[in-house]
Amino acid sequence: MVTVRLWGSLGDLAGKTEVEIPATTLRELLQGLEETYPALKPQLERGVSVSIDGKIYNDSWSTPIREDSEVVLLNRLVGG
Amino acid sequence: MPKDEYQSRDFRIVGTRPVRPDGIDKVTGKARYGADMTAPGMLWGAILRSPHAHARIKSIDTSAAEAMKGVKAVITRADFTYQPESASLADVLDNCMAGEKARYDGHAVAAVAATSKSIARAALKAIKVDYGVLPHVTDVDEAMKPDAPVIEAGRVQENVPEGYSENVTGRSQYGHGDPEAGFEKADLVIERHFTTAATHQGYIEPNACLAQLGADGQGEIWVCTQGHYMVRNTCAGVLGLDAGMLRVTASEIGGGFGGKTHVWMEPTALVLSRKAGKPVKLVLSRDEVFRATGPTASSSIDVKIGMKKDGSITGATATYRLQAGAYPGSIAFLSAMCGFAPYDLKHVRTEGYEVMTNRPKAAAYRAPGAPMAAYPVESVIDELCQKLDLDPLETRLKNAAREGTKASYGPTYPAIGLEATLKAAQSHPHWIAPLGENQGRGVACGFWFNFGGDTCVSLMVNPDGTVSLSEGNPDIGGSRASMSMMAAEELGVDLDQVRTVIADTASLGQNEVTDGSRVTFAVGLATIKAARHAIQIMKERAAMTWGIDPEAVDWRDGAAHPAGPNAGKFPPMTIKEIAAIASNTGGPIAGHHEVTAEGAGVSFATHMVDTETDPETGQVKVLRYTVFQDAGKAVHPDYVEGQFQGGAAQGIGWAINEEYIYGEDGRLQNPGFLDYRIPVASDLPMIEPVILEIPNPGHPYGVRGVGETSIVPPLAAIANAVSRSSNVRLTSLPMSPPKVLAAMKGT
């Protein structure tokens, strides 16, 4: 199980700000979130960034996640 | 072989200041920018734009224009026959050419292609548009009210609470702890309302392209953009073309700052070309650039911060309302993430609202969302310091985020450089320099994320041993030089042996746009890896020649060496020697690397500024300016300094002069450089850049993005200086003379 922190307004939709998802990679995490919390689907489709142990990931599905990793969901980042 | 992660090392080329390879073309006028290209039989395009802020388009009569001599094509939305699949692409299409209604002053409604500029302009005048004018709204607070005119219904996301106009399309909220409980513990709580004006990226080169599209769906575009792959993909998506059939070449680019990370009129040029059967050049006027290409959002903000007498912050909240222009936006969430990012807070909550208005679609502008996020926060912290008689740098240090701090947007920070910038500021002579009458000194911190993203690099070892490097990111501020430097460093060859070019979309794989300060980081990473790939091949070729195991070959100083006495006694083989026999040893030698770079590493800066306010006129003059920023590793320090200075100058403009001014009629009043005044040489002092180098653990050379953070602190730094010199707290940008004067007079 990986503990995932959601940002406030996303937490409102999930009903809580920390959720537990069985996952060992970024892809499993995103799939698990969508299956367990369908209310998050629109945002997951619009895109998210994921901070794993302080590093921000956007796309790489195979990024490994450990049980004790700090995982934080963020709005998908864009730059200028 | 060195690892991917940062390893401390001595550099031979990285960190020096060589002359950039593209420099001579740029100082002699030979460099070709967006508007500098021509094609045989080329036509001139021009766009007709709505004079109304909000109007139904009842009908468009193009017959008189079509009948004019020299006019080869006239198009309206009806000529865009493909309906894009995604909502965001449909928005791009509608922004390029209005559908049912014009959503802002300057919205394109028709376009022509003609044999000369003057005929094209005359033809625009001959097009008759019948508008049904609608009520409009350009102010963000007004647009949020339930009874505001709605720009487009049905775009509200599931996260928006009830009670707002449908113009409010998105809301995000960040933070942790219980700010209200935090405020209870404070000795002083200050709550203030702030506003910032919309500002334009203000690149000196107007958007321009030369496009050709055949009936067979094959096309070419020459364009000034921050991302030619983005142009290709977006044009293909908007027009229903195959991306592979479009070849896009990036011209030299005359500034972008985020404003050229979007598509504004390239699909229009393609459709004109398809209809006319000829290449079409489309160059926007400055007026069009201001009216129709993305400025950044204007904002309305509430910030509340509680502080103890010892300077510790006990609680903090901020609400950011950002107007996104005529389509659903996505910048306010970045404000909500960035506002308190420099601080270690137990109790913090931020909210961001995305709001549609009858203004041009807001675009990214250097660290989008972050400058207006930092401005109110840094202002209130400064006011708390004044009222509690605290030192503003000490107080920031006391609350500074450091390794292990839980950021206000959630994650725990790895090694970061904020403290280093604050300490550098404390020990700099600027901090203790005396101030004169009507002068004040302000400081402020800033934060930005930085990005990685899709990146491809190819590195060819030519038969004579020289190296050609292809990358896919338009070079905005000297990145070709930086890439050549990193490749030469890694290969162990002289810098003049490497030449870097920006490949077109048909010659290299997908690349993310030049944004988010990603290029030196991500393309640099891919360049280093491509060089390592080429080195691996060259080691194999040397091993084959020597008849030994490739593992027994070392690479150093631009040559293959036997790894040790056991490997055999062979004289080193240089890159030239290996290249010369490449055909005999397995074929041409090329390294490449394709990656979605992640883990770019966040960046912090502290700025210090002295200003003088004229008590008679309210005019603010910037006297001295110092930037302290962490660059990870400065590959080419000149260009790192240039990014610091340029960002600071843009922030100074945002703070003092620049604003989009809308009239009652919803029309932009100042679409030109005369009335929209960006800083000129006589407005500014020298801007001293202090580069700190705290290596990014996620890059082999320790590089961090540096391009954007420098625009974040100036707004507050200057507001703090002005507030201290005039003894009134200014809460509205820009701090133009009338506003400053009114504040000083207490009116």
Add this chain to the structure above:
Amino acid sequence: MSQIHVITTINGDETEFLCEAQETLLDVLRDHLDLTGSKEGCGTGDCGACSVIVDGRLVCACLMLAGEAEGRSVETIEGMADGDDLHPLQQKFLEMAALQCGVCTPGILVATKNLLERNPNPTEEEVRYWLAGNLCRCTGYDKIIRAVMDTAADMRGAA
């Protein structure tokens, strides 16, 4: 549309062209003569990217009608270097990284060359005010001003 026939001197070469009455010198340089080194940043005299020298005077080519060039001598960025030999300002701009995107650079070089011909020993303030009509959005002007001051000092030393 009837065209005007103009004979002028551009970068030392006698040049003939036909233009429409309303075309600016900048239009003709860029669109008819393929001298695209002069840039159009605004077309209204506010940015200086189109700076050229006409009979020794600095002008915005976007504000001068092409027909007015008749019988005059026009210098553009393309005439600033002498073959392979860069003008000292061009050389110094490269060495001191006084350009980022470079789109303002031709106008700034033409303008500062004209300044140094008039005033070989300008103060920083004089340089800043002379360049107040040449917008640069990338650099914050710092490195540009330093490069100009440095070149002026070099040229005085060499003279």
